[in-house]
Amino acid sequence: CSRCEPRLPVLLVYEVGGISGVLEALVPFLKKYFHLITMKEFLESKDRFAAQVKAVYVWWQRPIIDRELLKSLPNLKVIANSGVGMDHLDLKLISEFGVRMVNTPQAVCNSTADTGMALLLAAARRLVEGHQTAVSPDTKYFLSNWLGEEVSGATLGIIGMGRIGYKVAQRAKAFDMKILYHNRNRRRKDEELVVGAYYCEKIEDLLQQSDFVMLVVTLTPQTYKLIGKKEFELMKPTAILINISRGQVVDQDMMVEALKTGIIKGAAMDVTYPEPLPRDHPLLQLKNVIITPHLGCKTHRSYFMITEEAVQNILAVLSGLPMSSEVLPD
């Protein structure tokens, strides 16, 4: 019946499947709680659905939330974002329309912290180069003096000690790493003790002492190009920079310079600006760089957990219940 209102609240997603759509395997779960429509279906029958869409599930930055879309969804109550980063959303605009925003911070932490450690170890021990050497048609023998950097007992400086940063610290502690951290707010003493982390009120102190510097901040106007020329020069020449936050937290041109001239030893980044980088970008040519395709929380299990958390948050808003993952404009 084309004029019937669906029993379940209507949830708009960009698409299902393909390289940017919601994973097919997640659809049965979503359909338990929502009447699911894709952007294509919405555009084809705007009249039917416009007033019914109560929630949008933004999956890896799609659909793009702009004024036009918001105007066309008069009864939209909540936008749920997969993952934790919200920098691609105009929070002020969305809030003007009285729409609430939620993300999924719990679901992403472990996988993203694991990615941070994976990149730290891969960069320190030169795993990408090592594999290339091991499989190269030109390799005749393995050189004995082919060396990496020791991780156990080294100093890790964590910039951004939120949920993810703290999980990184928990993992690093098991490698007997000395942990320094810099954060907007200092953590409680007992939290610091558990992971053996020392607070550096000044980011300079952290940069000067760290063998590995890991960026785990949210992208905001304050953290934009947080790591630039000055910061690179403060770092040890043997230091390795790991970025699992957002590409824009680093001044990329300065990083290229720093890597080319030995101001720092190497870098491993799961995030760049843009993603992917243009194919002629200098970062792609450097031997002392590892780049991964923003795989921070891209595991089967995390995808389920992200969607579970998003659904919980959406339902909480729709039923007027309190929830913890609301994101407010600054």
Add this chain to the structure above:
Amino acid sequence: MEEQDHPYTLVTAIGGADGVYEDHVEFLQKNLKLITMKEFLENKRDLHLKIKAIFVWSLKPVINRELLQSLPNLKVIANSGVGIDHLDLRLISSFGVKVANTPFAVSNPTADLGIGLMLASARRIIEGHQMAVSPDTKHFSAAWLGEDVTGATLGIIGMGTIGYKIAQRAKAFEMNILYHNRNRRNGAEEQAVGAVYCEKMEDLLRQSDFVMLAVNLTPQTCKLIGKKELELMKPTAILINICRGQVIDQDALVNALQNGIIKSAALDVTYPEPLPRDHALLQLENVIITPHIGSATSKIRRLMMKNMVESILAGVRGLPVPNEVHG
């Protein structure tokens, strides 16, 4: 006496592909009188009675009967690393010569590498990098996924010093840890890392998402992981080898990887090293291979070298030898 203070020590070479490191030479020469193989061969008559020690670095020089016979005053052989499967301990002992290795120095970096390989294979770091830098890449797919390490089950085969350090690290990733070992560890040790003993290796293989090999190579562990063991593993399981290539039946591994019997493998060690360039393992997408870099950090190689010097100095003086390997 001068000779005891600066014992004549045979090394393969200084510098080059498998010689002692140039930046270690200063320390070495403070303590030892280094004689390269070339110098020895050119001057056997003068040197053969003087050499009291051999410094085996990257498996060289090769210790055989001929060499042992030509060095009647040899007291001690110090070997870099913990594996001594390339040394005929019985033969060496029959000449009254002591052997020392460097088990503790290598334990942290090897454990680190084991965890690094586990993370790299689970999260497809090498493949990911290749995609991120490939000239053909136009966008990153949201559907390209790896597997979680946090919360997964790790089965450690070989719970010696290195295996235990792996367990300590894995615990911080909230992994469920199973282990199989010749001897069971004590209750306190198991509890400290939350490790559950599997008396039967089969039980470990069936339940693990990641299987990590950290045993010594002995006649008992040669081809420990073969067709049967691979078939017991989950089809989603990842095998990591940081001990010796011969612990795995390599042909069975190739077959298992080609046919989805296990998901993937990460190998720091193979047999031989390097593999022939046409070997099937080099062609597989679901394999990471690293060039035997378990202990390859500047800090640790220097520590290994110093440990070996200590062992040599003690051995030459007739004192108890630190890190002595007993046959």
